[in-house]
Amino acid sequence: MSHEDGAAPDTTAFAIGTFTSEAGAFPGFVVDGQVRDIREVLPEIRTTGDLFAEWESNLDALQAVVADPDERARLGGVPVEGVGVLPPVQPIGPILAAGANYREHILQMSVVHKLGRSDATDEELWAEAAAENDERRRSGDPYIWTGIPSAVSGAFDDVQLPDVGDDIDWEVELGVVIGRTAHRVAAEDAYDVVAGYTIVNDITSRTLVPRTDMALIGTDWFRAKNQPTFFPTGPYLVPARFVPDPTALRIQLRLNGEIKQDATTDDLLFDIPSLIAYASSIAILRPGDLLITGSPPGNGSHWKRFLRDGDVMEASITGLGAQRNVVRGPSGTVPPWQASRVSAVS
Known part of the structure; x- marks a missing residue:
């Protein structure tokens, strides 16, 4: 998500991962070191693997949230350091x-x-x-x-x-x-x-x-x-x-x-x-x-x-x-x- 070629960074960029908290494992998206629960945006997504069924449209929905400061504030977020980090794609494939x-x-x-x-x-x-x-x-x-x-x-x-x-x-x-x-x-x-x-x-x-x-x-x-x-x-x-x-x-x-x-x-x-x-x-x-x-x-x-x-x-x-x-x-x-x-x- 960083650019070393001199191009301006995409301010709506994010990463996807699987994280754990006291409530269990959850799919999340990460912006500026803060994790937000994907399920708050896409309730039908239970694991990161579910995103692939409509990959581009699901990314569009998450990117729209990242681009909207009010939506990001509404969702809150926790520092990555405050959650456990599992392999990002769940379930794990070959x-x-x-x-x-x-x-x-x-x-x-x-x-x-x-x-x-x-x-x-x-x-x-x-x-x-x-x-x-x-x-x-x-x-x-x-x-x-x-x-x-x-x-x-x-x-x-x-x-x-x-x-x-x-x-x-x-x-x-x-x-x-x-x-x-x-x-x-x-x-x-x-x-x-x-x-x-x-x-x-x-x-x-x-x-x-x-x-x-x-x-x-x-x-x-x-x-x-x-x-x-x-x-x-x-x-x-x-x-x-x-x-x-x-x-x-x-x-x-x-x-x-x-x-x-x-x-x-x-x-x-x-x-x-x-x-x-x-x-x-x-x-x-x-x-x-x-x-x-x-x-x-x-x-x-x-x-x-x-x-x-x-x-x-x-x-x-x-x-x-x-x-x-x-x-x-x-x-x-x-x-x-x-x-x-x-x-x-x-």
Whole structure:
């Protein structure tokens, strides 16, 4: 909702979220740090997910309130700091996650993980990966995998380190919320199905990614990325009408106050329309589905520093708000399945 390109900010802009008070969870809209209950304007809306049925007209109704000082005063409002903050879209839907989709990040990982000729220098690995990925952008497909709703947590929730899996890594990403049913959408029409944008931190257990016992499959994204709290999301859904250029957003992550990720969304290998066109060529996308667009460089794998008990992650994207998550150590109790196979899993 902020503009860094010199354009005047939209004074009727707002964000949408799901909040909790003593009365329970409620859908809200946020203006100048104040939360107001959407149900006071649109009584038929019980959750933020209900907004998608008439997305544009519902936004128009909320925007009319924001533009009217008397209406805003009538509704009152409470500071965001005075309520709990849940993932913004409720009920939570599936996650469609683009992997290896920031060019510089891909090149960093190619060097860190020695993805290439065994006798290649770091410079050669970088150059060869650059050529391969430029060709993939011209003629290949994005890589998309799926996340499950139970792994999603709030923007200010603790992140729980698992009892099985090590080298827990951060990956702050731009999240794209789908606003209408989409199947076989052309890239030039893709922005028509976007409801808005949010922040997602795609937490990963690096030691659980490889599947050395199944060489033909190779990787296991389910176990590496779908553990509880592994997708801090929000705090808000910012409608697309208030994000004039999603390719010009700055993504940052600080670990204990130190910048680890700092990039802009213009380095995507496959841009947002391409991701939507590809994903919808295979699956039917539904309102509320969350497409995360890939991580920029600066992950723990690059820094050779992974998450520890007590760490504090602070993530932000231009105009979309900020997250703050405290990392908590493993519980100390291994699940029964892994306990019976303890030698097979790191």
